[in-house]
Amino acid sequence: MKRLSLLLPLLALAVLAGGCGTKTETSTAAVEVRRADPSDPYDPTGAKQPFDPIFLRSQFDVVCSDSILSAVVQSNDLGRVLDAAFGRTPSSKAESDELAVLYLRQHVECRLIRDSPLIIIDVSVERSVPDAKRIAPKLATDIAQAYQTHSRSLRDKAQQATADALRSEIESLEKAIEAGSPEQKAGLEFRRKILLEKLDSRFLAPYIDVRIVEAPVVPVGISAPATNAPATHADSVEGAKEPAP
Secondary structure (H helix, E strand, O other): OHHHHHHHHHHHHHHHHHHOOOOEEEEEEEEEEEEEOOOOOOOOOOOOOOOOHHHHHHOHHHHOOHHHHHHHHHHHOHHHHHHHHHOOOOOOHHHHHHHHHHHHHHHEEEEEOOOOOEEEEEEEEEOOOOOHHHHHHHHHHHHHHHHHHHHHHHHHHHHHHHHHHHHHHHHHHHHHHHHOOHHHHHHHHHHHHHHHHHHHOOOOOOEEEEEEEOOOOOOEOOEOOOOOOOOOHHHOOOOEOOOOO
8 A cells, every 4th residue: 555655646647747738848868879790891880780670679678677777766866856756755765766767667768760770768857846957858868878888788798708718719729739730730820810819809799889979959760669569650650759848
C-alpha cells in the first residue's frame, strides 16, 4: 500500500498530461552512434556504413537502461528533487532513487533521423518541478554522457580481452620459435610480427563508437518512443517532432 501511495503522484501527473495538457520543459541531446571495426581496411571507423535503423533502435534500450538512468539519478540527486516536488516520503534513499529512475523512463524518448547515425534523446520535466528549465537540459546531456561512458567501458573491456588473447598467443609462438627447427622458425617469426603489429594498434576489436554532437534544431526522420517494439511502417514518419510547449 505504501508503494502504491508513492506511485499515485506519478499516475496523477500522467492523467493530467493526457487530459489537461500539463506544461513541461523539454530538452534534447544527440549522439552519433557507429559500429567501428579496426580490422576493416576500407572503413575502420564505420563512417561509410549505410543507415541501419534496426541497429540504432537496439541502442534505445541501452540509453534507457537502469544502469544509465540510475547513474543520472545519482549524479543529480533527482530522487530528492522529485520527492519534494510530488510530496513523496519514501522509506529509504534506495526507494527514492528507484522512483526517480521510473520517472525518467517515463519522460525520456529516443528517436532517429533518417539516413543519419544520430540518436536523438528527448527529456521532458513538468514545470511544477522546481528549476525544471535548468534540470531538463542537464538530464538530457547527462544521459548522453552516461551512454557514451557506458559504450566506452564496453569498448575498453573488449580491447583488453583481445590484447590478453594476443599476448598469450605471442608467448606461445615465442616458445615454439625457441624450440622449433630453422624451417619452422621463419613462419612462426612472421606470425609473431603480425600479432605484435596488431597489439600495437590503438583498437583491437569491433566496438560501438558514441560521440556527443549538437542536436539538430529541426530533426526530420523516423520517430519512435524508446520503449516501443521494433519499428513498423506506421511509426516511421516524416517531419519534425514538435517539443512540448
